[in-house]
Amino acid sequence: MYAWPASEVPALPGQGRDLRIHDTATGGLITLDPGPVARIYVCGITPYDATHLGHAATYNAFDLVQRVWLDTKRQVHYVQNVTDIDDPLLERAARDDIDWVALAEKETALFREDMTALRMLPPKQYIGAVEAIPGIVPLVERLRDAGAAYELEGDVYFSVEADPHFGKVSGLDAAAMRLLSAERGGDPERPGKKNPLDPMLWMAAREGEPSWDGGSLGQGRPGWHIECVAIALDHLGMGFDVQGGGSDLAFPHHEMGASHAQALSGEFPFAQAYVHAGMVALDGEKMSKSKGNLVFVSKLRRDGVDPAAIRLALLSHHYRADWEWTDQVLQDALARLERWRAAVSRPDGPAADALVEEIREALANDLDAPAALTAVDRWAALQQEQGGSDEGAPGVVSRAVDALLGVAL
Template structure:
């Protein structure tokens, strides 16, 4: 599966700072010190309704992570998956009378278009769950052979008891886990499971649903969590730098994925930091496909909204915050974009070296994009009121805003 084209990242003078970021597993800030190649895995979309602003906010956060690392003169190995077979996708296809593969392909193509418009840097590896199945089957067999998985009426379940570190990502109690499992694709009430929280690794073929050859497992399709584990282990290996996604993935998805990988390898941790973006609401409720209260990037673009303004609207909220999309949020972003573009279009301006360092410092401090925007606002205000004599300043500001914030002026 191919990703989307990369926009050029301008080179800046000097060197960026190492990133301090909030790690869900430790509950505090950690300073990431990757090697020459920083490794990040971000969970991708289930392509049946893309790309809403909740998606965009999440991928914007991890785009900033890439940009901070690139500014430290590192390379970045970014991997993202597409859950291109899953119950919600199949249910939507049946509801709309569509072929599920055509639905997945169409929505994935739209997602690529939106990511390109928003200047999100693409992953090096963009992998669909379906194409990963040949690598998933052996992992499930290994878990079963090691006694870390068991069969129940043809389905194969992972035993959470097999990982002594289970629970160390989300730090939830068993009751909270059980509730979230039921809400987020699990089946804690199924009779016969060893533990209600045990997640499915391999679903035996169901009538009328797609299935693949599982070898000794029999025909079927993989569970949600093992898909990401197989892709991450294959492309990044254990102990990669950041596992990322929305805050609703901390449990069960990232918790279960970590346990799968740790039981498979005997190593810990799966990722050095678990980083989660907040949720975006509309009309007082979290944007979700099930509720239908979605604002789509493609719809905003069709209405003539500049993608740079959409990106500025996302950047105006801290990535970990839960916030609400409103017309004033977008109006403020449109107005800000106009002021910034007018400022950098002038032939000279106030010295901007300090501004570049302010943006770097803000982003290195847990991706504090709102503070970075305010720093640019201050430079623009001086430019508007007093001007300046530095002919290189507008160009430097334009390059810095592009390289570090992903906004083309």
């Protein structure tokens, strides 16, 4: 599966700072120290609907991670999946009387268009669950043969007891996990499971649903968590730098995935940091496909909203914060974009070297994009009020905003 075209990232003088970021597993800030190639895995979409602003906010956060690393003169190895076979996709296809493959391809194509418009840097590998199945099957067989998984009526479940580190990603107790498991795709009430929290690794073929050859597992399809584990291990290996996604993925998805990988490898941890973006609400409720309270990036674009303004709206909130989309959020972003473009359109302006360093410091401090925006606001206001004599300053600001914030002025 192919990703989307990369926008050029301007080179800046000097060098960025190492990233300090909030790690869900430890509950505090840690300083990441990747090698020459920083490795990041971000969980992708289940393509049964278009990209909404909750998606966009999440991918914007991890786009900033990449940009901070690139500014430190590192390379970035970014991997993202597409869950192009799952119950919600099949249910939506049945509801709309459309082939599930056609639905997945249509929505994935629209996602690519949205990511391109928003100037999100693409992953090096963009892997669908279906194309990953040949690599998933051997992992499930290994877990089963090692006693870390078991069969139940043809399905194969992972035993959470097989990983002594289970629970260290989310830090939740068993009762909270059980509630979230029921809400987020698990089946804690199924009779016969060794532990209510045990997640499915391989679902035996169901009548009327697609299935694949699972070798000794029989016909079926993979569970959600093992999909990402297989892709991440294949392309990044154990101990990569950042596992990313929305905060609703901390449990069960990232918790279970970490345990799968740790049981397979005997190594700990699966990722050096687990980084989670906050949720975006509309009319007082979290934006979600199940509730239908969505604002789509593609709809905003069709309505003529500049993608740079959409990105500025996302950047105006700290990535870990839960926040609400309103018309005022968009209007503020449009006004900010107009001010910034007016400021950099002049032939000269106030010196900008200190501003670049201020943006770098803000982003290195747990991706504090609102602080970076405020710094650019101050420079733009100074340009408006009194101008300056530095002929290169507007160009420096324009390149820095593009390189570090992904906003083209």
